Amino acid sequence: MPRMSIQTFTCSDTFTLESGKRIENLRIAYHTYGSLNERKDNVVWVCHALTGNSDVFEWWPGLFGSTDFFNPKDYFIICANSIGSPYGTTYPLSINPATGQPYYLAFPSFSIRDVAAAHRLLAAHLGIEKIALAIGGSLGGQQVLEWAIMDSSRIDRLVLVATNAIHSPWGIAFNESQRLAISADRTFYANKPNGGAKGLKAARSMALLSYRGYDTYGATQLETSNEKTDGFRASSYQNYQGEKLVKRFNAYSYWFLSKAMDGHNIGRGRADIRDVLRQIKAKTLVIGINSDLLFPITEQKFLTNHIPDAVYAEINSFYGHDGFLIETERITEEISRFLSHNKATQNQLAYQQVS
Ligand SMILES: CC(=O)SCCNC(=O)CCNC(=O)[C@H](O)C(C)(C)COP(=O)(O)OP(=O)(O)OC[C@H]1O[C@@H](n2cnc3c(N)ncnc32)[C@H](O)[C@@H]1OP(=O)(O)O
Numbered sequence: 565m566p567r568m569s570i571q572t573f574t575c576s577d578t579f580t581l582e583s584g585k586r587i588e589n590l591r592i593a594y595h596t597y598g599s600l601n602e603r604k605d606n607v608v609w610v611c612h613a614l615t616g617n618s619d620v621f622e623w624w625p626g627l628f629g630s631t632d633f634f635n636p637k638d639y640f641i642i643c644a645n646s647i648g649s650p651y652g653t654t655y656p657l658s659i660n661p662a663t664g665q666p667y668y669l670a671f672p673s674f675s676i677r678d679v680a681a682a683h684r685l686l687a688a689h690l691g692i693e694k695i696a697l698a699i700g701g702s703l704g705g706q707q708v709l710e711w712a713i714m715d716s717s718r719i720d721r722l723v724l725v726a727t728n729a730i731h732s733p734w735g736i737a738f739n740e741s742q743r744l745a746i747s748a749d750r751t752f753y754a755n756k757p758n759g760g761a762k763g764l765k766a767a768r769s770m771a772l773l774s775y776r777g778y779d780t781y782g783a784t785q786l787e788t789s790n791e792k793t794d795g796f797r798a799s800s801y802q803n804y805q806g807e808k809l810v811k812r813f814n815a816y817s818y819w820f821l822s823k824a825m826d827g828h829n830i831g832r833g834r835a836d837i838r839d840v841l842r843q844i845k846a847k848t849l850v851i852g853i854n855s856d857l858l859f860p861i862t863e864q865k866f867l868t869n870h871i872p873d874a875v876y877a878e879i880n881s882f883y884g885h886d887g888f889l890i891e892t893e894r895i896t897e898e899i900s901r902f903l904s905h906n907k908a909t910q911n912q913l914a915y916q917q918v919s
């Protein structure tokens with residue numbers, strides 16, 4: 565089965581953002597794995613989180629892969645890179661056609677709805693009418709939720725992992741603190757590709773604290789000697805993780821993507837959030853991770869209580885929010901149960917109709 569390398573689609577029309585600002589010739593990078601079946605009912609659309617990319621086989625192994633639950637033999641898997649992300653889609657270091665220079669801080673602010681609108685455009689370009697299942701965790705889950713509201717008849721099933729209907733004051737405070745670190749690095753305003761690199765390193769170090777927890781650090785970074793007064797493993801880990809992100813990301817993308825996360829609110833310009841959730845037609849599985857500090861399970865229970873056809877599953881993990889990327893065995897079990905339950909219900913309905 566074909567595993568395609570990265571592909572791009574360039575939008576020939578002007579892409580108008582929720583804010584009214586525009587992006588000319590929006591380029592969307594994406595990966596596909598497998599192919600559309602004859603019944604056209606095997607599309608799985610994945611949305612990535614804050615620092616992810618369109619190669620879902622790379623960042624969600626154990627759930628997506630040639631021998632995993634979502635594999636190219638059974639499914640036509642599509643994952644698109646978000647607006648603003650540095651993995652191939654138009655982003656702050658792309659050339660602004662109005663100036664002939666990279667945008668940097670002049671990049672237009674975009675929202676999660678804009679990212680979902682870009683997914684819709686790509687789906688139209690690929691001739692995808694029906695999505696059998698759309699899945700995302702964290703910021704990816706926010707996109708999937710928005711898409712299911714904007715386009716309620718296109719998506720049959722949703723899997724929302726460690727995500728929410730509105731970004732919380734707590735989540736915004738984390739993001740703002742990270743942006744404070746970025747903006748305290750004056751090189752951020754130099755408009756250079758590595759501008760704000762030291763700030764980004766500090767931001768990732770802060771973000772890690774919200775992605776993991778006391779127990780995760782205790783299990784992986786505990787000292788074995790009583791003698792140390794400096795040079796702790798946990799310090800080295802924070803530095804390493806910050807530098808690791810700096811090597812593959814940039815401060816400008818991080819700034820705009822984190823702002824999009826802050827603005828996530830499915831009620832904006834619509835109605836009460838509970839009423840908006842009630843509009844979702846897709847059969848939905850909501851997964852929460854019991855140790856998630858950033859997107860606590862109260863947020864997933866809220867989604868489940870207000871999406872009409874939703875079930876909730878909770879994963880017991882000590883990884884915190886990052887558990888959505890790591891606990892693939894448990895997530896696979898829950899998705900498998902969700903899909904077989906739905907199949908059983910369908911068969912039951914078909915039987916009732918003919919009998
Ligand atoms: C699979 C990918 O990462 S694809 C890259 C794109 N990334 C994404 O799409 C984002 C989603 N992925 C992620 O956020 C992360 O990869 C996660 C959450 C899935 C896993 O995080 P990781 O950083 O790989 O795992 P973990 O927190 O256990 O850290 C392990 C790393 O820290 C290093 N490390 C651990 N303890 C220490 C320490 N005390 N001092 C220095 N380094 C340390 C390890 O050597 C290892 O290094 P490596 O990544 O170079 O192999």
Ligand SMILES: N[C@@H](CCO)C(=O)O
Pocket residue numbers: 613614615616701702703775886
């Ligand atoms: N580790 C994830 C967390 C954000 O949900 C990322 O870097 O994208």
